[in-house]
Amino acid sequence: FLAGHSLYTLKPPEGNILIRVGSCIMHALGRKIKSKESKEHWLDHAEDKYDKDLISDVKILVKILLLYIPLPFFWALFDQQGSRWTFQATRMDGQIGSWTLKPDQMQVVNPLFILLFIPVFDTFVYPLLARCNLLKRQLPRMFTGGILAGVAFLVSGCLELKLETTFSVALQSGETRVTFINGLPCDIALNVTGQDPEIKIPQLQEHIIKSIMINEANTTFNVTLEFDEHNCGNVRHGLPHYEIVVHEETAHAIMITADSTVIKMVNIEPPDDYMKSDSGLPKLRMLYNLDMVPFNSSVRLKGKFDTYDFFIEDTPQGHTSGTKFMEVEPGSYQVFLPTLEGIREEEAFTSFDVKLGGVYNFLVQKSLINVSDAM
Secondary structure (H helix, E strand, O other): OOOOHHHOOOOOOOOOHHHHHHHHHHHHHHHHHHOOOOOOOHHHHHOOOOOHHHHHHHHHHHHHHHHHOOHHHHHHHHHHHHOHHHHHHOOOOOEEOOEEOOHHHHHHHHHHHHHHHHHHHHHHHHHHHHHOOOOOOHHHHHHHHHHHHHHHHHHHHHHHHHHHOOOOOOOOOOEEEEEEEEOOOOOEEEEEOOOOOOEEEOOOOEEEEEEEEOOOOEEEEEEEEEEOHHHOOOOEOOOOOEEEEEEOOOEEEEEEEEEOOEEEEEEOOOOOOOOOOOOOOOEEEEEEEOOOOOOOOEEEEEOOOOEEEEEOOOOOOOOEEEOOOEEOOOEEEEEEOEOOOOOEOOOOOEEEEEOOOOEEEEEEEOOOOEEEEEO
16 A cells, blocks of 8 residues: 555545535435425435435435444343343343353353354255245345344343342341241141231241331240141140241241250241342252251262352250351252261262252251251
């Protein structure tokens, strides 16, 4: 370019093309509104002031602009893949068959599909559609792709509306939340002060009261418990009714279990944490009632790649308590229990699955010989 610079005929730019194009369009619109004369194209009304070459170029520009009008909306939605769509994925389990797609992997999927589908569409899809006289040109293909993208955005919006119904809401002043966990070997029925109707909880299941309004910072509830004594082993009542103390802006997990054969209700510390993790990883903690097992023993969860230990700590609640929540990788985990000597058993007792976006309590009761997981 530099070597042949002297051979070029250089013409300095004249005028402003943007102003000329805008003026041409405005002049044509004004003439079209005022004039009763019919023209083949509305831009032809500018022939009295602008040359035909400019008018022809503006006609082409207008056609192209019609094609590009949806693009700002498309890119505004498309760029949410790295923000809103990823955040949405943290609220989902990411299961696609036996494969788990993590939230931060969402951004890799689109370019990967582009690389995979370009040869597939050029080799198979478009030739097949051409035989059916469909999508032979680039413009119809772009239009169809835009429609499909719009449908995808619509599906994402509907999914978000559905997910919003499952989102946990932070507790406010004067509000508490209680989760009753039935660790007994039978179904039970609870009657809680101010709560109607009766609460029925199957064996090794839970019941959540998401919001209870209380008048004081600390409030005591009376709870009566009923069960079929003939179908609950040797478990029996220790008290005619039970008391639980709840605090405002706190989520409580009340474990209903047995100390030897006497029923007890334990308000687990630390409090429940029902909010999903920001990373989307499942949150997991252990609730336990392990009589005679030494403190500092641990229950081990062993997955395909990861291992987690949940320790039985010396707390005021003794051997009936809970651990803090821990973020773990999704997958299937085998459960290895400690022995009475504090040595971990070599064979797995059971196994359970955890999924992305979940908040789990898993209950270990050596005395009742039960392991379960509750979400």
